Amino acid sequence: MTHALIPQAPVAEGRPAHRDPNVLRWLGAYASSMLGDSVYFIALSWAAVQTGTPAQAGVVMATSALPRALLMLGGGVIADRLGPRRVVIGSDVVRCAAVLAVAALLFLTSPGLWPLVVLALVFGTVDAVFVPAVGALPARITTKDQLARVQGMRGLAVRFAIVTGAPLGGLGVALGGAAAAFGVAGLLIAVSVPLLMSLRIHDEPVQPLPRDGTDPRQTAWRDLGAGLSYIRRHPVLAPLVLAIALGDLGFVGPFNVGLALLADHRGWDASGLGWVLAGFGTGAAASSLLLTVRGRLPRAGLVAAVAILAGAAAIGALAFVPALAGAVGVALLVGLLAGLSGAMCGALLQTHADPAYLGRVTAVASLVSLGLAPLSMPFAAAAIGAWGLGPVYVVSAAVCALGGVVVLLAPALRRAELPG
Known part of the structure; x- marks a missing residue:
C-alpha cells in the first residue's frame, strides 16, 4: 500500500535546532507532556497507597507495563500509518481526558481502587502508540543534521520533568490530595496539544484503510512484518536495536531496584539515595547539554560503543563503593x-531509519526498556535477595557491556556517522 503525503510547510534549513521555533514548540509540548507524566505517577502512587494495601498499590503501579509490552509493536504500525503528530496529539488528548476524569471522580467521591486500575490500563495502552510516535516525530520537524541536537534537547x-515533577506532584497532593495532583497532571498534558497542532511537519504519511475488502488486521500484520524485516536486514539498525535492548536489560536491575537496596545496605538512608540519584541525573543532563550545544560528535558509532562499555564498568563498580560521596561520583x-x-x-x-518505518523501528527499540524491563524488576529484586548486590550488579554490567561489544563487532554501526 502506498503512502499519500500531506503537503506541509518546509522545515527551516540551516537553522540550529535550539534556535528553530518549530523545534522549540515541539520541545515545549514534549516537556509539558513529560512533566504531566511525572506528576501523574506521583498522584497515582499516592492515591494507590492511601486507598489500598502496599501489595495492591504495587499492582496498580505495575498495571501499565503489561498493555505497553503487548501492544508496543502494533503502536509502531499505527504511528507509521497515521503519522506521528496525529498519534501524539490523539494520545495526549486521551491521557488528559482520562486523568481529569479520575481527578473529578476522586474529588466528588471515594470510589476505591478500580478507577486507578482503569487509569493505569489506559495509560499503558495509550503509551504503546504514544512512545513510537514520539520517537518518530523529531525526524518530521527538523533536518537530519540536527537530530543529535534534538536528542540532547529531549534528554534535557x-x-x-523528573526533577520538577516530583515536588510539583507532592505540592499538589499537599494542597488538595490526589485529586488536585491528577488535575495538575491533566492540565500539563493539555498544554502540549495546541503546541503540537502548531508544528510544521514535512512528509507526514497517510495510509487510508483499505477499501478493496482487505481485512485491516491482515494489512496491519503485513506492515508489522515488513517493519521487522526492514530492521533485520539493515546493517546499522539490526545491531543498534540489539545493543539498545542489552543496555536497557542490564540497566534496570542496578538502578530501578538495586539503588534502594544498596542505600539501605550501606546505611545511607533515603537522603543518601536521593544524592546518588541526583548524581546520576546531573551526569545525564550534562551529556544532553553537550549534545544540545555541539549538535553532533564525530565517529558516533564508535563513541556510543566506548560510552556503553565505560558506563557498564561504572555500573558494576557502584556496588563496591563504600562511601556515599564516592557512590555519588560514580553515579554521576x-x-x-x-x-x-x-x-x-x-x-x-x-x-x-527510513522515515516510513521510523515508528516501527522506535517501537522495537523501546519494547525492552518500556515494555519488558519493568516486568523484570521483581526478578532482579529476587536475585539480589538470593545472591547479594555485588553479583547482580556485575552480571547486569556484563549484560550492558554486551551492547557495546555488539556495536564494535558490527562494522557498519561502528563506523556510522551522524550527518554534519
Whole structure:
C-alpha cells in the first residue's frame, strides 16, 4: 500500500535546532507532556497507597507495563500509518481526558481502587502508540543534521520533568490530595496539544484503510512484518536495536531496584539515595547539554560503543563503593556515559531509519526498556535477595557491556556517522 503525503510547510534549513521555533514548540509540548507524566505517577502512587494495601498499590503501579509490552509493536504500525503528530496529539488528548476524569471522580467521591486500575490500563495502552510516535516525530520537524541536537534537547526535557515533577506532584497532593495532583497532571498534558497542532511537519504519511475488502488486521500484520524485516536486514539498525535492548536489560536491575537496596545496605538512608540519584541525573543532563550545544560528535558509532562499555564498568563498580560521596561520583559518571550513549544511539536510529518505518523501528527499540524491563524488576529484586548486590550488579554490567561489544563487532554501526 502506498503512502499519500500531506503537503506541509518546509522545515527551516540551516537553522540550529535550539534556535528553530518549530523545534522549540515541539520541545515545549514534549516537556509539558513529560512533566504531566511525572506528576501523574506521583498522584497515582499516592492515591494507590492511601486507598489500598502496599501489595495492591504495587499492582496498580505495575498495571501499565503489561498493555505497553503487548501492544508496543502494533503502536509502531499505527504511528507509521497515521503519522506521528496525529498519534501524539490523539494520545495526549486521551491521557488528559482520562486523568481529569479520575481527578473529578476522586474529588466528588471515594470510589476505591478500580478507577486507578482503569487509569493505569489506559495509560499503558495509550503509551504503546504514544512512545513510537514520539520517537518518530523529531525526524518530521527538523533536518537530519540536527537530530543529535534534538536528542540532547529531549534528554534535557526528560531531566527537567523528573526533577520538577516530583515536588510539583507532592505540592499538589499537599494542597488538595490526589485529586488536585491528577488535575495538575491533566492540565500539563493539555498544554502540549495546541503546541503540537502548531508544528510544521514535512512528509507526514497517510495510509487510508483499505477499501478493496482487505481485512485491516491482515494489512496491519503485513506492515508489522515488513517493519521487522526492514530492521533485520539493515546493517546499522539490526545491531543498534540489539545493543539498545542489552543496555536497557542490564540497566534496570542496578538502578530501578538495586539503588534502594544498596542505600539501605550501606546505611545511607533515603537522603543518601536521593544524592546518588541526583548524581546520576546531573551526569545525564550534562551529556544532553553537550549534545544540545555541539549538535553532533564525530565517529558516533564508535563513541556510543566506548560510552556503553565505560558506563557498564561504572555500573558494576557502584556496588563496591563504600562511601556515599564516592557512590555519588560514580553515579554521576554512569549518568554522563549512559546519557551520551543513549543520545548517540537515538540519533543514529533516527538518521539511519527510513522515515516510513521510523515508528516501527522506535517501537522495537523501546519494547525492552518500556515494555519488558519493568516486568523484570521483581526478578532482579529476587536475585539480589538470593545472591547479594555485588553479583547482580556485575552480571547486569556484563549484560550492558554486551551492547557495546555488539556495536564494535558490527562494522557498519561502528563506523556510522551522524550527518554534519
